[in-house]
Amino acid sequence: MAPTDDSGQIARHPSAPGETPPAGPADGAAAPGARMPRWLPRAMVLALALIALFQLGTWAFHQVLGLLINILIAFFLALAVEPAVSRMASYGMRRGLATFIVFFGLFIVLAGFFTLLGSMLAGQIIKLVEGFPDYLDSVISWVNDTFHTHLRRVDIQEGLLHSQWLKKYAQNSAAGVLDVSTQVLGGLFQLLTIALFAFYFAADGPRLRRALCSVLPPARQAEVLRAWEIAVDKTGGYLYSRGLMALVSGVAHYILFQALGIPYAPVLGVWVGVVSQFIPTIGTYLAGALPMLIAFTVNPWYALWVLIFVVVYQQFENYMLQPKLTAKTVDIHPAVAFGSVVAGTALLGAVGALIAIPAVATLQAFLGAYVKRYAVADEPRVQGHRTRGTGPGAATRARHLWTRLRTGAPAVPRAGRGAVHGPDTDRNAHADPGTDTGTGTDTGTGGDTGTDTDTGTGGSGPDRGSG
Numbered sequence: 001m002a003p004t005d006d007s008g009q010i011a012r013h014p015s016a017p018g019e020t021p022p023a024g025p026a027d028g029a030a031a032p033g034a035r036m037p038r039w040l041p042r043a044m045v046l047a048l049a050l051i052a053l054f055q056l057g058t059w060a061f062h063q064v065l066g067l068l069i070n071i072l073i074a075f076f077l078a079l080a081v082e083p084a085v086s087r088m089a090s091y092g093m094r095r096g097l098a099t100f101i102v103f104f105g106l107f108i109v110l111a112g113f114f115t116l117l118g119s120m121l122a123g124q125i126i127k128l129v130e131g132f133p134d135y136l137d138s139v140i141s142w143v144n145d146t147f148h149t150h151l152r153r154v155d156i157q158e159g160l161l162h163s164q165w166l167k168k169y170a171q172n173s174a175a176g177v178l179d180v181s182t183q184v185l186g187g188l189f190q191l192l193t194i195a196l197f198a199f200y201f202a203a204d205g206p207r208l209r210r211a212l213c214s215v216l217p218p219a220r221q222a223e224v225l226r227a228w229e230i231a232v233d234k235t236g237g238y239l240y241s242r243g244l245m246a247l248v249s250g251v252a253h254y255i256l257f258q259a260l261g262i263p264y265a266p267v268l269g270v271w272v273g274v275v276s277q278f279i280p281t282i283g284t285y286l287a288g289a290l291p292m293l294i295a296f297t298v299n300p301w302y303a304l305w306v307l308i309f310v311v312v313y314q315q316f317e318n319y320m321l322q323p324k325l326t327a328k329t330v331d332i333h334p335a336v337a338f339g340s341v342v343a344g345t346a347l348l349g350a351v352g353a354l355i356a357i358p359a360v361a362t363l364q365a366f367l368g369a370y371v372k373r374y375a376v377a378d379e380p381r382v383q384g385h386r387t388r389g390t391g392p393g394a395a396t397r398a399r400h401l402w403t404r405l406r407t408g409a410p411a412v413p414r415a416g417r418g419a420v421h422g423p424d425t426d427r428n429a430h431a432d433p434g435t436d437t438g439t440g441t442d443t444g445t446g447g448d449t450g451t452d453t454d455t456g457t458g459g460s461g462p463d464r465g466s467g
Contacts (some may be wrong), residue, residue, distance in 0.1 A: 069351055070190055074197030076355050077236040078205070085202050099203040103195065117271060120264045124294050131297070135229075227366045234361040237329035244325060245317065246273035253291070256309050260302050262295050272310075279350070286312055330361040 081102050088098035133153070140151050160166055201208065209228060213221040251271025257265035266290045276287040288310035295302035323337065330337070337357050342354025376382060 013021065024034050029042050051152065051386070058087070066190075067193070071197055073351060075201055076235055076358060077194065077198040078201030079232050079358075080239050081198075082205060082232045083236055085205075092308075095205070096203045099199055101200060101383055102202075113270065113274070116267055121290070124264075124297060128297055212297060227362070230365045231358070231362040234365060235358040238358040238361065239333075241322075241325040241329040242277045244329075245279040245321060248321065249273040249276055249313070250315065252313060256306070257291065257295075260293065260295065260298070260305065262298055262306075264294065268294065276314075278354075280325045282350070300430045330357055332357070332361050332364055336360065336364075 081099070084102050085098045087094060088101070089095045136153055136156070140153055140156070143149060144151055209225065213224055216224060250269040253272040254265055254269030257268050262268065271290060272287040274281045277287060288307065290308050291310075292303045295306045332340075337360075340356040340360040342351050344352030344354075344359075346352070348355075
């Protein structure tokens with residue numbers, strides 16, 4: 001048994017002269033009975049706590065994402081009504097009362113519009129249902145005359161009533177009524193939330209700005225207030241451009257509906273103008289579906305004409321009207337406006353498409369004050385005009401080449417390049433007015449003396465040498 005000392009460690013004795021000492025444990029290897037570092041458990045607990053906090057934060061963010069989007073919409077809505085509220089408040093009216101009047105006016109306009117639209121739609125649906133047998137008889141008569149069949153309306157009605165497809169459709173529709181009701185209630189709650197936050201933002205705008213600036217130094221306060229003013233201007237300009245495009249669209253479609261004799265032409269014109277401009281992404285399709293349905297009740301060909309007009313006008317608006325109006329009111333490039341809408345749609349869907357342009361316009365105007373700009377030189381290349389050389393043009397060179405090929409004359413070198421005409425003579429094709437003359441003497445072993453004379457401007461003249 002190896003002797004040990006008082007600490008329990010194996011006693012090490014000095015080795016005798018000439019003997020190899022016993023090998024100890026390798027460097028870095030854990031000795032038997034070594035303890036875990038004290039920092040390792042704390043590091044593991046800290047890592048697990050950070051992972052848990054990250055997961056909790058991600059879950060909470062996804063839970064409140066809808067609320068954050070509603071608050072963002074309410075903020076831009078408050079910016080849109082800020083000029084009207086501020087103007088009314090400048091006349092001595094309280095901001096809360098002014099905000100209430102503005103929102104109440106908007107509510108009356110929207111309620112009246114949807115009431116008229118609902119009554120018109122209900123009347124057209126009733127008319128369509130009442131006239132459905134006549135439409136069915138006309139379709140059956142056309143099929144019988146065209147394909148020489150013997151269809152009857154009674155047989156078709158009995159086949160539809162006893163079909164399994166109709167039964168399954170009725171069952172699925174009854175089951176989906178609850179889902180539709182839930183979605184409607186959820187949409188109404190979101191609208192109420194947006195309206196409530198927008199009211200608070202507009203009514204307490206000065207207090208909100210004061211609270212935000214109170215935590216910033218004076219220099220940052222000026223920047224925040226300037227950014228707020230820019231956001232109000234750009235959002236108002238964006239809504240102005242949308243309203244102007246809605247007016248143009250509504251008038252154009254009203255003229256078409258009136259010319260075709262479609263009923264409720266004024267209401268349908270307002271419907272197309274408002275829905276196509278203020279509902280992003282799918283607004284155009286929703287705006288064109290209702291007029292097509294009503295036009296079909298008058299004449300099926302009228303529905304086709306409405307579809308063609310909606311598609312053509314949409315292209316005109318996208319590529320000609322909208323870029324110009326957006327560039328003037330919001331002051332951003334049409335390509336930037338289109339890219340911002342695409343990016344906003346990818347990030348936040350329809351809401352992102354609706355607020356993308358005013359947000360990008362505000363950011364561009366705010367950052368533009370910090371970008372240093374310089375004067376641009378008045379150069380043709382800035383305008384896209386390429387500079388050409390001073391030599392002969394392509395047509396002149398082609399004519400000279402054709403002349404040489406036809407006459408068999410030797411090729412004439414271009415300017416600045418010599419051609420050998422003799423053993424001791426080197427002549428250029430073009431001689432310039434100036435004269436540059438140099439004389440040199442070269443004496444070699446055999447007593448060879450030569451004189452070299454070069455005449456021209458910049459070395460492009462007759463070059464003569466004699467040896």
